[in-house]
Amino acid sequence: MEDIHWDDILYDIEEQRAVLLLGHNFLPNAHEQLNAALTEKLGDKLLHFYTRDGLFLFKDSDAKTTAQQVAARFFKNNPPEDAILKKIAEMPFRLMVSTNPDKFLLDAFAQYKLNLQFDYFSSNNKEQEYKIERPSEENPLLYNICGSVEDQESLILDYDDLFKMLKTLLTDLKVPNEIRMPLMKTNTYIFVGFHFERWYTQLFLRYLNMNENQFDNNNRNYVLKTTFQDADMERFFLQQFNIKFIGADWSFFEELHRRFAEKYPAKLRKLINQLSPTAATIDQLVAKSEYDSAFSMLKIFESQFDSDDQQLLTMTQSTYSQYLQDKKEGIVLTEHLNSALARVRKNILELSQKLQ
Incomplete structure (x- = not known):
């Protein structure tokens, strides 16, 4: 494992040249738990759950409509730990991109009286169009790239949803400039909870650097909570995408938070908790x-x-x-x-x- 270049990471965060990306495992075991909820509700109308890709196969459109309703409720009612939401809120990322449809981070910012813009990607017509500004340290943005619980048809549940999303995403038709421009100016991507062996995750990585001919040392991509089980595939992935594996779980993010607080204490967001x-x-x-x-x-x-x-x-x-x-x-x-x-x-x- 390579040495962690803490000063580079911390400096990029301080200079607003770092983006935090939250993968499916940000909500631990969410797809497995959702599979159990859908199985209970749909029975034999849920034909299959593709564990590797976290996607489902439904018997018909009625079953899928029911699944969208169940999934929206599920992602509203299964939050991550409060402590990690608080630490993310304190860190001055101007842009956070999530592959989950929940809005728990948005709720946490509201609880602590912090500004946070919100928008989400959908390959369909959206239930609500948000007016967003270029994200900044004072006015950051959470962007759900796989839909939102408030818009059931935007959720990514099966391969049809995924293909439509990738087709639209990779042609860059519906991603606002307010999202694309900060990504272009990013030096450091910090990934949390991603399955890097999933093929669509690799396409997502390619999208992040779509303005580059290839991933090179201009972009430092730091990964947490990885899931590689095959050593040869891991080596190939490291070489292909210039990824540095520097942490295995949330303890790394906590250390990142601690080091940033020590080096740039004035840059931490001040949380106002008005609970009695x-x-x-x-x-x-x-x-x-x-x-x-x-x-x-x-x-x-x-x-x-x-x-x-x-x-x-x-x-x-x-x-x-x-x-x-x-x-x-x-x-x-x-x-x-x-x-x-x-x-x-x-x-x-x-x-x-x-x-x-």
């Missing part, structure tokens, strides 16, 4: 997985909730009780357990933010 002391305490309990204590505090202040939120609290407690029972009996798939616990976490945090 009670809400902050509940958030801390959730972070430590102390859900019973979190529910106890919510019950104490239940009178502050309206009837809908009181009903949500009751429903969430019931979901958590069922989760504990299913986990104890061991008869429910791990994917379903993870999904249920994610809903519980999400609902608790939503309710806590409404407390005075």
Whole structure:
């Protein structure tokens, strides 16, 4: 493994010449969990799940329409850890590109009272056209290149969706200049959670440097959380795309954050968390997985909730009780357990933010 050129990476981030790219594993095991949810909903109308590519095959158009609805709900209710969202929000990337359709990062920026523009790619007519400006340190941009949960037809679920997306993307017909220009000015790409053995990921890499004849040393592409299992393929990929593998998991990003904070402390975004002391305490309990204590505090202040939120609290407690029972009996798939616990976490945090 090559030495990590920390000064180069940190300098490019400070100079707004670095882009953060979030792959499918930014939401760990998302496709496997989505496969379980679709199987439960569609039964034999879900003909196949292509594990290697994370894509599905549906029996007919009705099945696909249902799948789009299920997938949109799934990606709304299965967030990554709050801690990593906070660290990303603090880092002064002007452009973040995600291959996931969720908007959790957008929600995190809003929670901390930070500006963040949002737009997404769709090979179809979009549900909503966003007016965006050239991203900057003060007004960054999140761009979902594989659609958005708010627009079900934009989601990439099967090979038809993927081919349409690649055809449109590689002809550069629908990618705004506000996205393309920062990519052209980028020296360092930092990848998190990508499957680099997937053929369409390699096409995506080619798109990133489509204005270059080839990947060369002008662009430093740093990769985290890789999935190579074949040594020969890894060597070929390193040579072909000039990728430097410098981390295996999120611990690298945390070190990147730490080093940047030490060298450029004034450049970290200042987060404003306006949660009440009670809400902050509940958030801390959730972070430590102390859900019973979190529910106890919510019950104490239940009178502050309206009837809908009181009903949500009751429903969430019931979901958590069922989760504990299913986990104890061991008869429910791990994917379903993870999904249920994610809903519980999400609902608790939503309710806590409404407390005075």
